[in-house]
Structure formats: C-alpha cells, structure tokens
Amino acid sequence: MSALFEPRTLRSLTVPNRVWMAPMCQYSAEATGPHAGVANDWHFAHYAARATGGTGLILLEATAVSPEGRISPYDLGIWNDTQVEALRRITGFLKGQGTVPGLQIAHAGRKASTDRPWKGGAPVGADEHGWQPVAPSAVPFDEGHPVPEELSRDQIRAVVGQFAAAARRALDAGFEVVEIHGAHGYLIGEFLSPHSNRRTDAYGGSFENRARFALEVVDAVREVWPGELPVFFRISATDWLEEGVGWTADDTVRFAALLKEHGVDLLDVSTGGNAPHVRIPVGPGYQVPFAARVKAETGLPVAAVGLITEAEQAEKIVANGEADAVLLGRELLRNPSWARHAARALGGDVHVPDQYHRAV
Secondary structure, three states: OOOOHOOOOEEOOOOOOOOEEEOOOOOOOEOOOOEOOOHHHHHHHHHHHHHOOOOOOOEEEEEEHHHHOOOOOOEEEEEHHHHHHHHHHHHHHHHHHOOOOEEEEEOOHOOOOOOHHHOOEEEHHHHHHOOOOOOOOOOOOOOOOOOEEEEEEEHHHHHHHHHHHHHHHHHHHHHHHEEEEOOOOOOOHHHHOEEEOOOOOOOOHHHHHHHHHHHHHHHHHHHOOOOOOOEEEEEEOOOOOEOOEEOOOOHHHHHHHHHHHOOOOOEEEEEEEEEOOOOOOOOOOOOOHHHHHHHHHOOEEEEEEEOOOOHHHHHHHHHHHOOOOOOOHHHHHHOOOHHHHHHHHHHHOOOOOHHHHHHH
C-alpha cells in the first residue's frame, strides 16, 4: 500500500488520501456590488477539476473575513450570506467526488488592497476599488506601499469576531475543514513577527504578546467550529531573516506547541512572505524540513508544501514520517489529475468518476 494513498483521520473526519491542494488565490471574483467576493463559474470549474482528478482534500484560496481583509479587490470573501450560497455549490460537488472541502479564512493586513498579480500586484487606491490597509503597526510592507493604519484594541477584538463569523459561515457553506491563515506576511503573521509588529501593548514585544492575537483567533474559531471537525493553521515557519529581526523556525516550534494546546489539529507549514527582497534557498521540497521538525518536536500533525512535484518525492515525505500529507500548489495548476497519475505510478487507489473510467 502506498503511504500517499492511505486515508488520514483528524478528529472524526477521514480524508481519503494524503494528496491535498494548497490554497491559491484566483483573483477572479467581482470587486464591487452585490456579488463582490462571490465565487463564480471560474471557481467552480477550477476546484471541480482537481476533485475529479482524485485530490483528497482541497483547501480553497484565502477567503477574506471582511472586505478590507482581501488581498485584492478580486478575492473571495465570506462576510455575507450571498457568498455562502455560492460556496455551497462548490462544496457539494467536491463531496460528491469523495474530496474533503476546506476553506482558508484570512485577513491580508498591510498587504491588502493590491492589484492582481498578472497586472503587477502593486497597491491600488480608491479609484481602482482599493482601501486603507490595517496592521499591528504603522509599518509599510515595502517601498511604494501605503503606511497601514495601526489597529486599536477595539479593532483587534472586532477582527477576532470576524474570524469567528467567517468560520460559522464556512460550516454553513458545507466545509469540513477550516484553516486559519497565519502565513505569508498577512495580518496574523504580521502580529507574530517582530519584523512587522512594533507594538508596545499586550499584543507586541514579547513572544507571548506577539502570539496573543493568533491564539485569540484560534480560540474564537475553535469555539464555533464543531468539535468533531478539524481546524488547521497555516504558518510561515521563518521570515528568512536573521534571529532577533524576524520570525524563526525555533519560534514556529514553540508556537506549534501552543496551537496544539488550543485545539489546532494540523499545521500547514510554508515560509516567507513577511519581508520583501529576502534570499530564499528555493529547491525541491525546500520547506519540508520545517514541517518535519514541528512534527518531530511537538507531535502536532503537519502538511508539507513547496516544490513537491513528483509522485516518488511525495511518497517518500509521507512514508518517512516527515509530514502527514503533502499540499500541492502549482503542480495541481499544471496537472489537475496529479493524484490519479501518482496513484497509478505508486500502486495506490484513488477515486475515479464513472465518466472517466475508460481512461484509467
């Protein structure tokens, strides 16, 4: 039996295999009006194709908990019931293919209000449907980015409530996993890192204070999310900055133990995104050691991501116990049926729609 195609149970939820889809924004929703942030035919076709390809769990793209929490004006949102109804169409289809639907809920913080990547990804103003970003501190992400508004204590409490409301709506929309986005320099990650968090109150300074907002979000989500269903947390294991300047792998291990205590069931381990112009040693599986270390030192289940492209490579990661699952990103954009092809290569078993059996 291929380790990659063994089921994995988290709480009462069983995922049929360990080939999972990483969240990847599509920047394809309407920016304004009654359908702002609403999933459309593009999103349905995009996720449906990966489900019919045998992917065990699909984490939908970063979905904003509020309008100002979007990375771009064209992101998905989950702050109203119109958005929930559109997402039900996607979750229903995914479940019909045996795929577990998950939703990543997010707030972009100081990296909000930017254009689509294929148009340069630069900050946009009100004339292009943009808005004033917020952050733990009034520190811009990079040159040419606006100075964000520093969140007040009352505003922080309001954002925590927005995450909880988003989790409730995610459940109503049919999702069976909710993932809290704490990676890539977005709001939660901004609070965690001393590179972006310069506060002097209870939410800044020490490790415990910088972790406070993230844990408040986790607690608020866990309170409204069913006890039998898992909560994931995505983290950037390092800012790729020197110790004392940014978030480090040691910080991640320490924080992972806290997440486990607060009811998080799996850590989705990525890196970077909080500091521009850093040198990242990119290569096949370059982020896997960070996931492996968390798993070894805390016992918290992990998913590994980052240039995992080959079936044998993914099999080895899971079989060796470096991660409980692999999250594929760009490789699933290139090949929606990657899981089916990997199962054929490894002798594993994967769901194939009746309509596609002639091609097995």
